[in-house]
Amino acid sequence: MFSKQNKTILITGGAGFIGSNFIPYFLEKYPSYNIVNLDVLTYAGDLSNLGEIEGLTRYKFIKGDICNRELVEFIFSEYDIRGVIHFAAESHVDNSIKNPGVFIETNVNGTFTLLDAAYKYWMEKPFYVKTGYQGCRFHHISTDEVYGTLGQTGLFREDTPYAPNSPYSASKASSDMIVRSYHETYGMDTVITNCSNNYGPKQHDEKLIPTIIRNALNGTAIPIYGDGQNIRDWLYVLDHCNGIDLAYHNGRSGESYNIGGRNERTNLQIVDKVCSLLDQKVPREKRYKDLLMMVEDRAGHDRRYAIDASKIEKELGWKADENFESGIEKTVEWYLEKYIVR
Numbered sequence: 001m002f003s004k005q006n007k008t009i010l011i012t013g014g015a016g017f018i019g020s021n022f023i024p025y026f027l028e029k030y031p032s033y034n035i036v037n038l039d040v041l042t043y044a045g046d047l048s049n050l051g052e053i054e055g056l057t058r059y060k061f062i063k064g065d066i067c068n069r070e071l072v073e074f075i076f077s078e079y080d081i082r083g084v085i086h087f088a089a090e091s092h093v094d095n096s097i098k099n100p101g102v103f104i105e106t107n108v109n110g111t112f113t114l115l116d117a118a119y120k121y122w123m124e125k126p127f128y129v130k131t132g133y134q135g136c137r138f139h140h141i142s143t144d145e146v147y148g149t150l151g152q153t154g155l156f157r158e159d160t161p162y163a164p165n166s167p168y169s170a171s172k173a174s175s176d177m178i179v180r181s182y183h184e185t186y187g188m189d190t191v192i193t194n195c196s197n198n199y200g201p202k203q204h205d206e207k208l209i210p211t212i213i214r215n216a217l218n219g220t221a222i223p224i225y226g227d228g229q230n231i232r233d234w235l236y237v238l239d240h241c242n243g244i245d246l247a248y249h250n251g252r253s254g255e256s257y258n259i260g261g262r263n264e265r266t267n268l269q270i271v272d273k274v275c276s277l278l279d280q281k282v283p284r285e286k287r288y289k290d291l292l293m294m295v296e297d298r299a300g301h302d303r304r305y306a307i308d309a310s311k312i313e314k315e316l317g318w319k320a321d322e323n324f325e326s327g328i329e330k331t332v333e334w335y336l337e338k339y340i341v342r
């Protein structure tokens with residue numbers, strides 16, 4: 001059992017890409033926190049990404065669904081949860097086009113279940129009656145995709161109107177709004193962060209960068225949707241973790257903060273960069289880039305994402321530390337280890 005001296009925080013979706021980078025970072029930085037990781041282990045969850053913290057007395061993994069109200073309520077009372085950082089979500093846009101229902105279930109209903117259980121649990125505590133939430137915060141991890149798409153210019157700011165285009169982004173926009181409503185209606189202590197495209201170790205194979213590396217090493221076609229000129233704003237995952245940490249601890253209640261790398265690349269530039277690193281590290285007769293294959297575009301494909309992160313920079317002192325050259329090199333190294341050595 002956890003030490004009662006410590007504050008216990010519930011992290012959902014901790015076996016996913018961002019969560020499994022965040023938990024080890026957070027446990028190391030805050031020795032006075034216990035962490036419960038609630039994750040249902042869908043195809044995208046991988047406990048081997050948390051091998052480094054397995055067995056730690058301040059860490060407990062629970063396999064379960066955020067939509068399961070009974071389980072969620074049990075976890076709140078059993079562990080006396082005093083904060084939530086909510087990562088759990090269906091996250092892949094292509095899947096949401098084929099099968100939107102599970103996105104609504106997990107991202108909308110799941111977030112509601114968790115939020116409502118947190119609200120009821122904290123509201124009934126004696127400390128709440130006396131002094132309010134006392135640091136019992138609900139932090140929702142969200143995405144810049146809620147803002148829709150940009151043309152060649154402009155940046156997403158926190159006051160950019162929501163205009164989600166895919167079932168995935170619509171489900172995240174909905175869950176952001178539900179979180180917002182619990183702050184406005186019940187005064188709950190909430191914060192939302194909306195991030196741009198993360199890259200780094202532990203990302204699921206389905207995403208663009210792992211797909212490029214895996215297919216290149218297998219000698220199979222690297223599929224690029226449409227004309228390959230779609231732009232994403234790439235953010236190193238540990239810079240994102242640091243932004244979450246700052247927003248969780250110091251962000252103003254009820255606010256949302258955008259976190260982005262100011263690192264815009266077209267998808268074709270990403271293919272170029274990753275393939276040239278592979279040419280150096282694992283040379284073969286032909287250039288890896290020759291495997292590039294332009295394929296049918298994604299339905300409703302957003303053209304450009306780019307974030308104005310000045311709010312979190314000015315208010316909370318955040319900045320992206322990793323530069324893309326070193327970040328992408330570390331990422332490629334990690335996947336070489338995964339795809340070749342393992």
Ligand SMILES: Cc1cn([C@H]2C[C@H](O)[C@@H](COP(=O)(O)OP(=O)(O)O[C@H]3O[C@H](CO)[C@@H](O)[C@H](O)[C@H]3O)O2)c(=O)[nH]c1=O
Pocket residue numbers: 091092093094142143144145195196197198206207208209211223224225230231232267298305
């Ligand atoms: C998998 C794949 C992707 N693409 C394109 C589609 C996008 O323009 C770009 C990046 O695709 P993805 O890696 O799927 O990521 P994207 O759709 O931008 O969404 C990511 O970034 C979002 C933040 O912006 C997160 O909220 C999402 O959960 C995350 O999946 O590459 C290809 O051209 N070929 C591919 O095989």
